[in-house]
Amino acid sequence: MKLPVMMRCQWADGSFDDEPAFGIVSGDTSMVSITANANGDSMATITPADSQSHLVAITGPPTLVTDCPACSADTVLPTGLVGVPPQTPSQHTYPNPPLNACRVSVPFDGVINHNTGKKHQAQDTVGSNIQVGTPVFAPESGRITQFVQGKPHDPRPAPQCAGQNSPADFIEITGADGGITRLYHVSILSSLAQMPLPIAVTGGQQIGTIDISGCTSAPHTHIQRKVNGVLVNFTMPCDNSHFDDPGSYYDDSDGTF
Amino acid sequence: MSPRCEFSLPVIRRAARLLSGGLTVFLVCAIAIACSSHQRPTELEFKTADTLYIVRFQSSRISEAQMRELVVLSPLVTDYAGVPSPPGLWAVASVKGARRDKSLVPLPLDRCITADAAYSGCSKNSPYSGNYLQNAEVNLERSRQGLQWLRSLSHPAELDPVLAYLTGKFALLLSVEERQLRFYKTSDQSVLKEALDKIEPASSCSDALSKIASAPSRDSQFGAVATDWSNCMRTAVEQQFPQYPLEAWERFLKAYGINEDYKEQTPD
Numbered sequence: 212m213k214l215p216v217m218m219r220c221q222w223a224d225g226s227f228d229d230e231p232a233f234g235i236v237s238g239d240t241s242m243v244s245i246t247a248n249a250n251g252d253s254m255a256t257i258t259p260a261d262s263q264s265h266l267v268a269i270t271g272p273p274t275l276v277t278d279c280p281a282c283s284a285d286t287v288l289p290t291g292l293v294g295v296p297p298q299t300p301s302q303h304t305y306p307n308p309p310l311n312a313c314r315v316s317v318p319f320d321g322v323i324n325h326n327t328g329k330k331h332q333a334q335d336t337v338g339s340n341i342q343v344g345t346p347v348f349a350p351e352s353g354r355i356t357q358f359v360q361g362k363p364h365d366p367r368p369a370p371q372c373a374g375q376n377s378p379a380d381f382i383e384i385t386g387a388d389g390g391i392t393r394l395y396h397v398s399i400l401s402s403l404a405q406m407p408l409p410i411a412v413t414g415g416q417q418i419g420t421i422d423i424s425g426c427t428s429a430p431h432t433h434i435q436r437k438v439n440g441v442l443v444n445f446t447m448p449c450d451n452s453h454f455d456d457p458g459s460y461y462d463d464s465d466g467t468f
Numbered sequence: 469m470s471p472r473c474e475f476s477l478p479v480i481r482r483a484a485r486l487l488s489g490g491l492t493v494f495l496v497c498a499i500a501i502a503c504s505s506h507q508r509p510t511e512l513e514f515k516t517a518d519t520l521y522i523v524r525f526q527s528s529r530i531s532e533a534q535m536r537e538l539v540v541l542s543p544l545v546t547d548y549a550g551v552p553s554p555p556g557l558w559a560v561a562s563v564k565g566a567r568r569d570k571s572l573v574p575l576p577l578d579r580c581i582t583a584d585a586a587y588s589g590c591s592k593n594s595p596y597s598g599n600y601l602q603n604a605e606v607n608l609e610r611s612r613q614g615l616q617w618l619r620s621l622s623h624p625a626e627l628d629p630v631l632a633y634l635t636g637k638f639a640l641l642l643s644v645e646e647r648q649l650r651f652y653k654t655s656d657q658s659v660l661k662e663a664l665d666k667i668e669p670a671s672s673c674s675d676a677l678s679k680i681a682s683a684p685s686r687d688s689q690f691g692a693v694a695t696d697w698s699n700c701m702r703t704a705v706e707q708q709f710p711q712y713p714l715e716a717w718e719r720f721l722k723a724y725g726i727n728e729d730y731k732e733q734t735p736d
Contacts, residue, residue, distance in 0.1 A: 323736055331736065332517065354576060356558070357546055361565035373736035383548065387578040388590065391548055395735040407706035408560035409573060411695040425734060433735040440516035440550040 299444040303390060303436060305350035306448065307414040310338030310421075313449035316431060320444070323373065332442040333395075333435035336449060341430045345421040347397045349384055350434070350447060354409035355418065356391070357383035358399045362424040372426035379425025379433075382418055385409070395433040398422045509727070512536065516550035518733035525726045530624075535726075537621060541630055543570045543712055544730040556607075556614025557638075570712045572618065572634045574611035574642045577604040577649055578694075595652045595690045604649050611642050626723050629716035637709035640665055644701045651693055657681060660697055666708060673700035 299320050317323070317335035338345060358381065365377040381395040397419040403410055412418055421430045436445045509524040510532055521544065525535055545551045546559040553559070561570040578600070580590035586606045589599035618635050643664055650659045660677060661670045669677065676696035683689035721728065 329736075333735065356560045357548065357562065359563040361563070374733055376731075377734045378732070379735050385547070387576065387580055387593065389579065389581045393548075404562075404564065406699055407702045408562060408571065409558075409576070409702075411576075411698050413691070413695060426736070435518075435735075437517065437548065442517045 301446040302443045303445040307350050308448050309336055309348055309350045312339040315451055333433050335431045335433050337431045343422055343430055346417045347419045349412045349414055349416050349418050351386055351414045353384040353386040354411050356385040356409050360399055364423045365426045369426055369428040377426035380422055391437045393435050396422055396424055396427050397432055514551045519549045521549045521551055521730045523728040530724050543568055543717055554614050554617045556610035572638050574645050575607040577607055577645055579607050626720040629713040633709055633713055640705045667704040672704050676700045
């Protein structure tokens, strides 16, 4: 099974560069081979150093990544970390896609900060030709129980502002099962914003449009689900075949979040 | 009863005459430190995976038990924040630019949580099923208890406007939910047209009623009741209770020296 991973290259001055790549997980994930980067260049073989934290270190001689396009000739093969995506089982399946022709760009459990090992506890989702104003739909029936509107765009680069008190617009839907779904970087439709909460919505109904409020470097929606105070993984009816298609993984999200 | 820390200047002067200067300074400092430690605010903290709500207050002015109950009324607190609230109260909120609003509303009829033994058959909880009607009664009963709790909540006078807003709105919304269930039980559309307080659904929700009357199937009819009629009735309720009285809440915080802070982890 091919999985998207982040590969870390260390430069001669000690700084790091992260770039998306695609790994093949064999067996019980004891071995991950990075077979290609986004350009299809062959890469290194890595093995997990710590299966509990889902972090793996690249092993082998440095020359294995000499064809890394983001690295110079003096690249030192990283002893840094690579994230292995989704490991937390999905606890819920939504019946409706939040965007037309949607696909997940950054999955739940994807390592988003290689220094801290912090994992994504949401799914970033994009759609074909996504842009500001693209319609967003309720992924299931329920009630809009909260929304925030009018937050500005944070101009800092996404890696700097992510999780750093950079509030974004969102729409929150509570389902009959009590699960709370939030769709961030989404402006609620003005017709809905004028209605009193809770607003009953049906799955598939348009509830808003994509915006770039808060910390985001490219249009997408950050979707998270909370049950009893815990953020949980979930499944959406999106086409995720790109996980088997090196080169397409980061196309729409520009490799950022 | 918390210890009081009152001392007057004459007492200090008398102590100063009796004691040497250095010792006086030491004594005054010791008293001040002791008093400040007694006046350190009590802090209640509520955490979830991505939220943190903290309220600080003087327990000599408002008890911790009462503060725990009153935080449910805070405009910053919703279900997402993980602050425990009595069953049957559901907090909804919005922020439009700088304007914040919040309401407490009854549980929806279709709420059905598999892990909660009071509900049954959650996987097949359609309005036509017997278990739906039972589950809906569970929700209504909990909401009635929530309203009762709200009405009997002991509170400072500063919060009268907040309680009047929250209970008045909740009571009307509960009646809307009760009507919706009566319709599900009887399919009698006249139930949906009955006046409710100052609300005349026959005129103010005529579009929704027409849609229900002309619905081609039971499914779409029940759907129109759950969305169109229900949303329309809530809009009518909103006109009577348009806005959470934020100023009253702020006055309450100021009068009791309460400080609240709510943080949400922003998207990454």
